[in-house]
Amino acid sequence: MKIVVLNGSPKGDISVTMQYVNYIQKKFAEHEFEIINISQRINQIENDNEIFEEIINEIRSSDGVIWAFPVYVFAVHSSYQRFIELIFERKVQDAFKGKYASIITTSIHFYDHTALNHINSICDDLDMNYTGYFSLHMYDLQKEDIRKNLQIFAQNYFDAIRNNSFTFKNYDKVKYTPIEYTPSITYDKLDTSNKKIVVIADSLENANLNKMVNKFTSSFLKDIELINLQDVDIKGSCLGCMKCGYNYECAYTGKDEYIDLYNNKIKTADIIVFAGAIKYRYLSSEWKRFFDRGFFNTHTPTLLGKQVGFIISGPLKQISNLRQISESYLEWQQANLVGFVTDEHSSNEDIDKELYALTCNLIKLSNINYRKPSTFLGVAGMKIFRDEIWGELRFPFLADHKAYKALNVYDFPQKKYKTRIINSILILMTKIPTIRKAIYSSKMKYNMIESLKKIVEDPTT
Template sequence: MKITVLNGSPKGDQSVTMQYVHFLQKKFPQHELKIVNITHRINKFEKDEQAFQEVITEVASSDGVLWAFPLYVMLVAAGYKRFIELIWERKAQEAFKDKYAAIIATSIHFYDHTALNYIHGICDDLNMKYVDAFSAEMLDLTREPQRQKFLLFAENYFDAIEHARPTFKAYPPVNAQSFTYTPGSSETRIDAGNKKVIIVADIEDEQSNLAKMVARVQQAFSGKAEIHNLRQLDMKGGCLGCIRCGYDNTCVWEGKDEYIDFYRNTVQTADILIFAGNIHDRYLSSRWKMFFDRSFFNGHVPTLGGKQIGWILSGPLSQLANLRQILEAYTELQPANLVDIVSDECADSSQIDARLEALAANLVRLTEKQYVMPTTYLGVGGAKIFRDGIWGRMRIVFQADYKYYKAHGAFDDFPQKDYVGRLLALVVPPLLKIPAFRKRVYTQEMIPGMLRPYKKVLEQVS
């Protein structure tokens, strides 16, 4: 059978992900796995419709499609995202219909689930027959147990195609309603004082709901609130995945376009950040994805810590829990404070006005209080994956990250540094084997012991 492999790596054939595909090519020589470098050639596909159509023809002539990609900031790379947009813009969906689909993704398991959810949703939107996903840690192919799992994944995929196994959709279609937002006048203005307010938006149409919501929130401030349109920002390309920034945060794009200066001198210097965008398929635009991908010149170092962040979206946000989780996780990992996400899906102009004014007021109020919400698993789990990776093998190339993490105590919360806890874990378990001691601990001491630290705090409250 013929399988078209859509390669999502900017590095093309030099991708780690493609080594997994090459492994399958060797193990299953009876099948043709045709690799098409999508992200690496995205500029060609955008400018040359014939080149794009050749890819679509490959898909149409295939028995199945493998979406193969490395993770880039909780999703696929910007170029891959742009290719997905082109499928709809050029009305090429029919080529994907009823094709058996599977995913191969490589990462350090940092928000790999959000990328898998996104592509799975795209497969369902294209009416493909989605089978399964294999999310590999970068080095899994070098480990025999993981190689065996990978082979079983591939066998299951090929078997599904050969026997025309039925599949079922996991994600319902995203239904966006038609609504024209008509902003009202701003009766009150919020004084941000000396706080710097920056609005970063991807505005394609000045008459769109998004453009009008951005203008409306700008009017809610009595002082200056700068609007920066990503459509007017010179970004010559996406993150190349070259990791040259790992040593000292110097990007290969340095001095070649406006992005790095804009991020350092505008985004990072803001006290209040409002991000705004249209929902495209199941995410934001590929332009926004390029913005996030390019910020990786900072490596895994948080750069927006302590800032107040708000989002303004045009589109059916409530139908996209995966997108909301990405936005929440991105903020927690900074760690910054996500004040609110305002969308136009309520289809009520006066309600949108009220929410935009409330967003502006809350952004200023919480900035003055310097409030940052405690992190949930989204932030804690993600930070620990980075911490362990940078302390381990990743420090070899991410030298700048390692220096930052060490200087800011990121390695200080390793469990082995909890000496009291380690001592108790050494002494108490043997004692618990004594029936009388065990009975006393679990029936008399457990709950009072858990509450004892809080009792001390409450007693000190005046």
């Protein structure tokens, strides 16, 4: 069998993910593996059509395609996303149609599921036969049981190809026919309350997005800053070199405008609006590059307390994965996500009203310094980072370790002596059947609210 492996690591062959592919290759030497370094070679692939066509022909003549990639900032590396854009822009979807696909990904399991959902949905858009994923922690290859499991996964994949097995479609095709937005309601202009407001946009050639952004920026008494990502000198995508781990210094420092933009415009803003158009179930690959390059701040939140909104042209309501990526990104950043305005409306007035509501809420919530509490997305995500930076990733991410100490991220070991003593007493008491019965029948519910009731009843709280 001929299997094409699309390598999504910007590090090319020196990739953690590729070690898993190499292991499969060793165990299944009877198959031919064609590994193509997509992310590392994206400029060549994009600019030299012969190379692009060669890759597409390899896929066309293959029996199966393995999407093998590291998780990068809730999804795939921006160059991999660019490759996905090229597949559709250059209309070569037919090369993928009917091919058996699987995913091998490595990460620290921080939002690996959103990256997997993304590529699964792309496989479905390409009418591939998607057979499933294997998501690994970076160092899982060291574990015998996981190596065995990986072999079973690979065997199942090859069996599916050989047997022409039936596969499941998990995602419907997106249907999107927006109205041509023309602003129609004029509201009184709003005072910015001396808040620093920044809109960062790309895809402003998209007429709806352009008009929505214009409507938003012109709704204030004072001018606010609009940054068009296409005007910013960004020399390249994240290299995955991890030079930033020591003290947040990026390999691109002094070489382009990205770091100044992030440090001087974004970190200093009170209110940020991200504006973009959906392309192939994400925002553009330029937007992805923006988020990936933000990794020079490694795992340290940098948007604490900011109010954030999104203005999006595209079918966001049909792509809940992208919505979750945005929500999770901001919960992890400890910012407050105020809302999304999209052009998925049947009337201009509805878009105007939502834009106005976003404007008012951004200002109001910034003035009162509100941040809604984190959900599972933020709480669980931070616990993964906490454990990794405390443990295996403390080196090379020394800057995170320092920041996590200052931010009190290390909320363990949970000393809580009082709770431990009470627990020991209660556990001992449950050994006595009559007391156990009393606790688990009537007392339990009351005990759960006892401390909360005291706060409610206390006139000083």
